[in-house]
Amino acid sequence: MNTQRWHGHATARVAALIGCTALVLTVTGTSAQAQPRDLGRQTLTAGDGWASDGIGTTGGAAADAAHVYTVTSWAEFKAALADGGTAPKIIKVKGTIDANADGCDSFAADGYDFAAYLEKYSPENWGYDTNLDAEPADSPEGLRRTSAANQDTAIKAFVPANTTIVGIGEDAGFKGASLQIKAVDNVIIRNLAFESPLDCFPQWDPTDGDTGNWNSEYDSAVVYGATHIWLDHNTFTDGDHPDSTLPTYYGRIFEQHDGELDIVKGADYVTASWNVFADHDKTILIGNSDSASTAAVDRGHLKVTFHHNLFTGLVERAPRVRFGQVDSYNNHFVADSTYSYSFGIGMESQLVAEYNAFTLPDGISAAKVLKKWKEAPLTAADNYVNGTATDLIAVHNAEIPAETLQSGAGWTPTLRTKVDPPKAVPRIVDHGAGAGKIC
Secondary structure (H helix, E strand, O other): OOOOEOOOOOOEEEEEEEOOEEEEEEEEOOEEEEEEOOHHHOEOOOOOOHHHOOOOOOOOOOOOHHHEEEEOOHHHHHHHHHOOOOOOEEEEEEEEEEOOOOOHHHHOOOOOOHHHHHHHOOHHHHOOOOOOOOOOOOOHHHHHHHHHHHHHHHHEEEOOOOEEEEEEEEEEEEEOOEEEEEOOEEEEEEOOEEEOOOOOOOEEEOOOOOOOEEEOOOOOEEEEOOEEEEEEOOEEEOOOOOHHHOOEEOOEEOOOOOOOEEEEOOOEEEEEEOOEEEOOOEOEEEOOOOOHHHHHHHOOOOOEEEEOOEEEOOOEOOOEEOOOEEEEEOOEEEOOOOOOOOEEEOOOOEEEEEOOEEEOOOOOOHHHOEEEOOOOOEEEEOEEEOOEEEOHHHHHHHHOHHHOOOEOOOOOOOOOOOOOOHHHHHHHHHHHOOOOOOO
């Protein structure tokens, strides 16, 4: 595992792991005293991915006592975020905090009626030629927009610069919340379990595809124009609301999930290490559009490292990349029958995917690991599929010649900690990744 930078007195120290509790043994002479380490004071190790570039990532490690908080409710959490501006702060999350504890009905606008919505905009009554953007405020769609805005205000939490948010214990985390790391620098998120927020009011778009689609909002975490962000030992899942439990309307799944993590709008210098991303469809998006306006913001940015993460039970986007120099090494990808692809090769992406392990079931070809969206060369070396060294680009090109990929991302990652042999990655990552492993 990657070593962490520990801070404290200039005495000899050694770590002992008891359950999920890491202790620091401070040795003075012949005596030793066990002390819990303070996760809130830890910083990203030098050389640990893109987030260590330049000034590095320290989060709120320098916080004074007045800016260290322990929170157990959504209201306390949002109050702690707002207190003290951008002064370094440490927020310790205890237990599971539900941002939607009062349920979806608490956000609904007066007069909103989902049955009336379904009746008015059914394909039989509305057709597929016109979207709902021009619907007035007092229409079912207008009331849906108001209800959605209420939820948006309630469940989003904006993280200021120089902040560390860390879970305390084995069961700390958030349900129904969307952390917004937007246009700030120097943030650390660790040891937290995120259950994907449910969009209570998805929008029907009859013009999306041949037969329309339900579109939803809210990612568990959004890195938007932010820099020096470290996400470590977190778990992202759909929890009690997997897609398999969602209903169908108009012949389309009533999609209430967006992504688990988005890194967009010129965000830069991000390291995601030792996380679990599980049981989700569209998981991680890096760069959210091919448009010229987006390119002007994203080009030259979106530098992200993924290492020692477990991706399991996912459909796609682990991640899908546009523009960014993305380094993915020593990750374990475990697929099931719903699998579509892992790496999405998008507009001007420069992906390096090395020393990863893939566990694919019978009937799922290694050719599906890569998905070509745009012409963009990548580097994919020393990867193993089901324990066998596999040239992912060669396998893809042989089986899907209509989407031939070019080799050579044009850059070589240097910001890496210890690189483990890919055959050992499943054992190492499955044992060490996720929330509750460093509490």
